[in-house]
Amino acid sequence: MDFSFGAQDEELRGRARAWLSEHLVGPYAQVLGLGGPGSEHEGAGIRRAWERELGRGGWIGQGWEADGWGNRRLSLTGQVVWAEEYAALRAPGRVGHIGENLLAPTLIAYGSPEQQDRFLPGIARGEELWCQGYSEPGAGSDLAGIRTAAVRDAADGLYRVTGQKIWTSLAQDADWCFVLARTEPGSRRHRGLSFLLVRMDQPGRVEVRPIRQMSGTSEFNEVFFDGAVAAEVVGAEGDGWTVAMGLLALERGVSTLVQQIGFAAELERVLASYAARAAAGAGDPVLRERLVRQWAELRTMRWNALRTLGTEGDPGAPSVAKLLWGGWHRRLGELAVEVRGAAATAGPALWEPGLPYELGLDEEQRLFLFTRADTIYGGSDEIQRNIIAERVLGLPKEPR
Incomplete structure (x- = not known):
């Protein structure tokens, strides 16, 4: 090709x-x-x-x-x-x-x-920013288990949204949130869901609480809706699952390639760090072999992403891509600190009183800590394997 x-x-x-x-x-x-x-x-x-x-x-x-x-x-x-x-x-x-x-x-x-x-x-125009209201404390990878509810007011036709979302990226800066909510009382699993558009600037009705991670930063948030008003439903009421799954199918593609370009820059930094150690006589053939494998795997992921760009309707392609890059990036984080050796455990935050923890982390340390989540967020490895097994290979569904 x-x-x-x-x-x-x-x-x-x-x-x-x-x-x-x-x-x-x-x-x-x-x-x-x-x-x-x-x-x-x-x-x-x-x-x-x-x-x-x-x-x-x-x-x-x-x-x-x-x-x-x-x-x-x-x-x-x-x-x-x-x-x-x-x-x-x-x-x-x-x-x-x-x-x-x-x-x-x-x-x-x-x-x-x-x-x-x-x-x-x-x-x-870059003027309105959005966040995604999908995951909940009791419904992360199992999205069909959401409990956030929306009731339509017969008087004005507006929805009142009540519930909690979690791991919401950029919620602290977003103007709008698209929210998957249960609009049919008593409905279960995939039925009775709707895809709503909710304005974030609703004091007293929408609250954002940052989630501090072990890297010291707070990219993700909890979002609480307490009667938040939503005027727009995408698709028909009750068709939220179809719309939500359509959206998730769009999450890969070119964006995966963009992500891989960033991965390549991170890998280059790790390779440069290893080269410096090797020049000083501290090379390790085992580490070198793992770095070569990491480089080869990244090239393979790129070719696979390019190959699948023009494919449509393949239910397994997004899951395969997520499995590949999630594990790859986590291994890169591990390599980043292994190449540094004992020096990777040190940093200003360990000996300068009063310095915020996150400011004491260098790029390799931050990479290691952040990549612990790569095989969980965006759909855990377990969920991706289930999708491939059930929807592509036709294997029996996992017992619930």
């Missing part, structure tokens, strides 16, 4: 590189390389302004199946080219990912024309 890029892609590469180089200046130069996994809190205000800069350039919504909302459509290979140049110039981590890559394609597939015209322009 030919994974090379064509002449049009290379022409786009030059334009993308020129635009990024011209605009990643001033305050935006201060956040180069910031905002990746485990450090989403860094430079949040400047990165939000950067989102609007991308919107003015038309670079948001490249993969949407329609245009006309201020976005420029690119081919799949064009989107990969943009992602490669974005990563190569260390442009800051995106704060609009959830709206652009999850909600927008879902609205295009399931939303009404009025909903598309209302919400897509704000996303394309």
Whole structure:
């Protein structure tokens, strides 16, 4: 299979590189390389302004199946080219990912024309940020077990949402949240769910509580809804499971390749650290072999992601991708500290009184701590294997 890029892609590469180089200046130069996994809190205000800069350039919504909302459509290979140049110039981590890559394609597939015209322009301009209200304390990977309820008021037709969501990325900065809620009293599992759009700025009705992690940062949040008002339901009432599953199927694709570009940069840092140790006579052939394997696996994941970009309706592809990168990234975190040896256990936070814990962590330590969660969040390995076994291989369902 030919994974090379064509002449049009290379022409786009030059334009993308020129635009990024011209605009990643001033305050935006201060956040180069910031905002990746485990450090989403860094430079949040400047990165939000950067989102609007991308919107003015038309670079948001490249993969949407329609245009006309201020976005420029690119081919799949064009989107990969943009992602490669974005990563190569260390442009800051995106704060609009959830709206652009999850909600927008879902609205295009399931939303009404009025909903598309209302919400897509704000996303394309980088002006409205979104978060995802799926997981709950008793319903994480088992999404069908959610208990958050929404009751429709017969007087005004609005929904009143009550319940709790957890592990909600970017909730502290989001303007809106798409919420999977139970709108049919007494319903169970996949039935009676609806996909609602909830404004976050509802004092007394929506509360966000950051979850402090062992890395010292708080990218994830708990969100409490106490009668929060929702006027919009995507799809028909009761069709929430269909819409939610459609959204999850959109979560991979080009975004997986973007993620892998970041992985490659992290691997390069670990390789450089090992090279320095080897030059000092502290090389380890076992570690070297594991690093070579890590490099080869990343290349294989890239080729697999490129191969599956154009496939549609494959229920196993997203789960295979998640299984591959989750385990790979966790192993990279382990290698990062093993290459450092005993020095990986030291840091300013261990001997400077009063210094916040997270400020005492270097990149390798933060990588190790954050990647402990890679095989859990976004759908645990157990759930991904069940999906592959049941929906692809046709094996009996796991007893409940």
